[in-house]
Amino acid sequence: MAEGLRAHHATYILSIGSGNGSSSVTGADGLMIYDLKNTCDGWATDLKLKLVMGTESGEGHGLEISQVTWESKDSTAYRYVIKNGDGNGRAEQMRGEARKAGGKVTVTADQPAQAQAELPDDTLFPLAHTRELLKQAAAGETVFTANYFDGTASTEAMQASAVIGTGETDWSGLPKPFPALKGVTSYPVGLAFYQGDQADGTPDSEQTMRLYDNGVIGALTFSLGNIKIRAVLDSLQLLPDSGC
Template identity: 30%
Template structure:
């Protein structure tokens, strides 16, 4: 694989959300950070907060464009994502199965299983991921992060002994999503934060977000993002959505240019229906193809 054209960038998830966001996105190329953004969850118990809904979804991913000289000629696959509100916090699971095809080398099948848990007050965060190439594991990430008034730090079991000082202003994915959506609801257009999602051992990223409630953001005009009838009628999509442009700057790399950018359609309940991811050498489209709500746990005391 040509390392210049195919960087193992920050995945994170995500988002998102989320969320993300989110991506992170591609297990091989660094996408979980975005999906964690998309997928990140927040409590809806407090007045004024949006209520993100437990759900599971399937997305199709496909190559949209490549620049001249890029050896990647095709990319396609699926991502399964689930987020579930549990009694102590929020659990998410992201599974990728992607095929990369190249002009002059054999294709590569990459799979990834990335899971996280964030407690309800956003102070403790655990993460675990296993990535495989043609069935052989090449990366194993596992650890937890803690945040207090004195700052935050991440502690890794794999790589063993690794510790990263996250600083005082770090956000975990759910808190980042909550603040992004709060800014969107207030009509604000920009939100920048430093986020740690545990998708790799490089540490946090600065994420710059531009928020729009229209269709003015950069999206490929030659692609239809219209949802199938079986999905478009879902009650989960019967809420306000925003187009959000995200740029990712890993702190460890200290680059003036973002490692990658993406545009996502994020609903106020945490569902994402479309994503357009742009790297230096190629771009990828992610479309929602299946969506189902997950019934949340009953966390009340039997004695109450």
């Protein structure tokens, strides 16, 4: 299970999710493309998201997100470049790296400003978190909490709290058949992310997903402020073995 992830190329159709908390947003249309590549010593990811949201006033608001990362397979190193844009050429960028050495986890960023911070020593990077989440799910655990770092919250670690549902083979919620997922077990997962001291227990962001044993996400709902966006798998290609 620890290395059960499969390199793949996936595209997702984006739309407004149910329970949308913004009455001014009337609809959304977009595409998300995700690549996971096996680089032998690590995993490289490339996520690109483009979204246009319609409002009651008739105006359209754009959003573009790009996340490029590399994570070592021994979970001791992580690099990231994250860009958040409005679709009109304006964007902010975060870039840095984190390393585990000598019992310490240190993150060093050079964008948007130079900064360095120490993270909790049990912090998990994204793919290490996914592997551990799947391990917990396979063992029948229903709750999994961990310190988590992906670079989206500057140089801070977040607490990721997961609620895991019962696994199911050949989940029926996909919009069409995907031969690459036939016979593969998947789990419904709810994730809540907390930054800093959250005395009131209110998460900074939340996600729900259908996570497969091979690391493929079949469906994902995430929040952009008080707007919920749903991503549904539209195409999937498992990439050939890199020969490592």
